[in-house]
Amino acid sequence: MPRRSASPTITQVAEAAGVSRATVSRVLNGSTRVDPGIAIRVREAAGTLRYRPNLTARNLSTGRTLTIALVIPDLGNPMFQVILRGISRAAEADGYSVLVAEVASPEREAAIAREARRQCDAVVLVSPRMDDQVLDELVEQISPVVLVNRRTTDPRFASVGIDYAAGMKQLVEHLVGFGHRDLLYASGPPRSVANRERLTALHALVDADPALTLRSIRCGSGLADGYRVAAEVLDSGATAVLAFNDLVAHGLLTRMHELGVDVPRDLSLTGFDGIELSRVLNPHMTTVGQEELDAGTVAWTLLRRRIQRSDAQGRPEQDDARDDVLLEPQIIIGDSTGPVTSR
Amino acid sequence: MPRRSASPTITQVAEAAGVSRATVSRVLNGSTRVDPGIAIRVREAAGTLRYRPNLTARNLSTGRTLTIALVIPDLGNPMFQVILRGISRAAEADGYSVLVAEVASPEREAAIAREARRQCDAVVLVSPRMDDQVLDELVEQISPVVLVNRRTTDPRFASVGIDYAAGMKQLVEHLVGFGHRDLLYASGPPRSVANRERLTALHALVDADPALTLRSIRCGSGLADGYRVAAEVLDSGATAVLAFNDLVAHGLLTRMHELGVDVPRDLSLTGFDGIELSRVLNPHMTTVGQEELDAGTVAWTLLRRRIQRSDAQGRPEQDDARDDVLLEPQIIIGDSTGPVTSR
DNA sequence: CTGTTAGCGCTTTCAA
DNA sequence: TTGAAAGCGCTAACAG
Numbered sequence: 001m002p003r004r005s006a007s008p009t010i011t012q013v014a015e016a017a018g019v020s021r022a023t024v025s026r027v028l029n030g031s032t033r034v035d036p037g038i039a040i041r042v043r044e045a046a047g048t049l050r051y052r053p054n055l056t057a058r059n060l061s062t063g064r065t066l067t068i069a070l071v072i073p074d075l076g077n078p079m080f081q082v083i084l085r086g087i088s089r090a091a092e093a094d095g096y097s098v099l100v101a102e103v104a105s106p107e108r109e110a111a112i113a114r115e116a117r118r119q120c121d122a123v124v125l126v127s128p129r130m131d132d133q134v135l136d137e138l139v140e141q142i143s144p145v146v147l148v149n150r151r152t153t154d155p156r157f158a159s160v161g162i163d164y165a166a167g168m169k170q171l172v173e174h175l176v177g178f179g180h181r182d183l184l185y186a187s188g189p190p191r192s193v194a195n196r197e198r199l200t201a202l203h204a205l206v207d208a209d210p211a212l213t214l215r216s217i218r219c220g221s222g223l224a225d226g227y228r229v230a231a232e233v234l235d236s237g238a239t240a241v242l243a244f245n246d247l248v249a250h251g252l253l254t255r256m257h258e259l260g261v262d263v264p265r266d267l268s269l270t271g272f273d274g275i276e277l278s279r280v281l282n283p284h285m286t287t288v289g290q291e292e293l294d295a296g297t298v299a300w301t302l303l304r305r306r307i308q309r310s311d312a313q314g315r316p317e318q319d320d321a322r323d324d325v326l327l328e329p330q331i332i333i334g335d336s337t338g339p340v341t342s343r
Numbered sequence: 344m345p346r347r348s349a350s351p352t353i354t355q356v357a358e359a360a361g362v363s364r365a366t367v368s369r370v371l372n373g374s375t376r377v378d379p380g381i382a383i384r385v386r387e388a389a390g391t392l393r394y395r396p397n398l399t400a401r402n403l404s405t406g407r408t409l410t411i412a413l414v415i416p417d418l419g420n421p422m423f424q425v426i427l428r429g430i431s432r433a434a435e436a437d438g439y440s441v442l443v444a445e446v447a448s449p450e451r452e453a454a455i456a457r458e459a460r461r462q463c464d465a466v467v468l469v470s471p472r473m474d475d476q477v478l479d480e481l482v483e484q485i486s487p488v489v490l491v492n493r494r495t496t497d498p499r500f501a502s503v504g505i506d507y508a509a510g511m512k513q514l515v516e517h518l519v520g521f522g523h524r525d526l527l528y529a530s531g532p533p534r535s536v537a538n539r540e541r542l543t544a545l546h547a548l549v550d551a552d553p554a555l556t557l558r559s560i561r562c563g564s565g566l567a568d569g570y571r572v573a574a575e576v577l578d579s580g581a582t583a584v585l586a587f588n589d590l591v592a593h594g595l596l597t598r599m600h601e602l603g604v605d606v607p608r609d610l611s612l613t614g615f616d617g618i619e620l621s622r623v624l625n626p627h628m629t630t631v632g633q634e635e636l637d638a639g640t641v642a643w644t645l646l647r648r649r650i651q652r653s654d655a656q657g658r659p660e661q662d663d664a665r666d667d668v669l670l671e672p673q674i675i676i677g678d679s680t681g682p683v684t685s686r
Numbered sequence: 687c688t689g690t691t692a693g694c695g696c697t698t699t700c701a702a
Numbered sequence: 703t704t705g706a707a708a709g710c711g712c713t714a715a716c717a718g
Binding site for chain 2: 054056057060065067078081084092101102119223253254257258280281282
Binding site: 020021022033034035038057059060061062 | 693
């Protein structure tokens with residue numbers, strides 16, 4: 001039975017052009033060492049047959065897939081979407097495709113990453129929640145890899161992230177400048193490394209200034225989480241609340257509004273991440289974020305270099321110097337923060 | 344020179360277990376026709392060697408990749424993120440991976456889809472902007488395919504989308520119930536099919552009721568677009584504005600607030616899509632959206648069936664009955680709409 | 687510059 | 703039930 005319009009193979013192109021498959025391959029892959037006349041014949045044959053090389057076969061032969069995997073905790077979070085977008089655009093510009101793998105539950109994180117690596121040349125781990133030890137071992141296995149928003153204890157591994165401590169410093173100084181002394185942190189997911197680092201940074205800042213007080217409450221990472229804890233925030237009596245991220249801040253803000261609490265008159269509020277929403281919605285949210293370069297783009301730069309290295313593994317070229325980019329966030333001052341007033 | 348920790352091949356497992364590669368393949372792929380004792384030996388060998396089949400080789404051999412491509416116009420839009428998330432989760436549950444391809448410019452849409460199809464078993468086209476004719480031809484080439492938010496003129500092609508007309512009907516009836524007669528549509532991207540269909544639906548509704556007036560202004564699809572056209576909206580004197588989507592509505596809302604316009608007292612405002620933001624931010628936005636089933640999940644259901652069909656292409660089984668799912672949106676009544684007041 | 691020849695690692699007939 | 707052998711479609715040594 002005749003396969004209906006099975007796509008042509010390199011063999012058919014070779015026959016049509018009256019040359020060998022190797023020659024077809026050379027022409028189509030831009031090898032200069034080929035007779036111009038033959039090249040034209042081959043291209044014509046390929047054109048009329050509408051030949052497209054089978055990528056799977058090529059991948060098997062070359063050992064490369066020109067695909068990278070992005071392992072991401074939550075496709076619903078705007079932060080991660082920005083990273084996905086950045087890395088997708090950068091990678092595609094270099095001819096690489098992006099496979100997306102969402103981590104359903106933190107326990108499956110390592111397994112998913114390993115699985116993803118089997119069909120890709122490299123992987124980007126975004127905000128992995130696993131332990132340092134597990135992470136170190138994993139990274140070694142699935143290398144080349146770049147970590148986003150997380151570093152490891154092993155200095156060999158590349159990473160890119162925001163300097164959370166610097167960001168928190170800017171926020172706290174901003175609040176302190178407004179006279180706030182009694183701070184509250186609405187914390188993110190307990191397993192989130194970003195959350196732990198932000199909290200640690202806050203503690204360090206507050207410890208350095210005896211006038212300051214810091215408390216924290218459990219919250220979460222989404223709009224609904226902020227909304228939910230609003231009352232608890234009020235009960236605390238703090239004059240300023242630093243939310244784990246922008247979504248939480250917006251959730252809080254919404255609920256405050258409903259409760260008749262005026263932000264920033266009654267309470268100052270800051271976010272983190274600098275998502276678009278924070279700059280457009282009313283009132284504009286005070287937050288910190290990275291402006292020019294997004295982590296996704298940087299991650300691709302780092303990753304590409306490592307892919308090339310491991311391609312040219314003939315000479316290991318022990319130049320695995322640590323690539324560790326720490327992006328400096330900028331404070332974005334909105335209307336959600338203001339001077340302390342007696343209430 | 345010794346490859347450092349090259350991953351083991353099926354041949355090495357076969358040697359370690361003292362069997363042929365074929366047997367290893369059978370055991371690992373769950374063929375029942377294999378001696379239990381041998382099966383155990385093979386599994387042990389595979390286990391100690393930490394053997395993982397090379398997927399590229401398997402793909403070449405089987406002709407399947409267990410990967411699908413999602414071709415999406417804009418990774419920044421929450422609507423599309425929901426679709427990506429839905430399809431990603433559904434596909435992964437069935438052992439399929441998802442490749443994401445963002446369409447940089449509408450002209451490259453078809454090319455990108457074709458390219459994506461080369462490394463995948465099927466593709467999901469989300470809100471394609473190309474002409475019907477181009478689309479029809481493309482779909483035939485890259486089949487199996489499912490269209491999201493777009494139908495074709497060819498009844499053979501599967502699609503899933505929201506019933507925009509039904510959604511608009513609910514919004515308009517809601518507004519009319521509040522006494523609004525003078526409506527304004529803040530339109531989306533001109534090439535967007537969703538935009539055209541929403542506008543068409545609006546026209547039909549307004550034409551059916553002589554009391555109603557409809558005007559429309561050019562706007563866009565993002566927060567900033569809504570923000571930008573706020574003044575123009577006010578100048579129109581309309582009492583109710585239907586925004587192309589929720590983002591536009593939020594942008595409008597923000598700017599209205601800044602301009603001292605009270606929503607909904609001075610102006611009623613509706614969105615479209617029902618993104619999470621609309622239900623959490625203040626005031627809650629009146630919009631329409633799909634609640635239970637998201638388009639991504641449905642798309643996977645449709646696509647899986649078609650993949651199976653084309654796998655079993657021995658008997659074409661001309662059961663390509665049209666799969667055309669039209670999801671019924673529900674109105675979500677928020678605080679952004681209210682009765683007409685004299686202003 | 688071109689063709690021949692080996693594979694890449696796996697699955698899958700086909701015999702035994 | 704198992705093994706031998708062919709082949710998926712391509713690239714890349716190596717001769718010529």
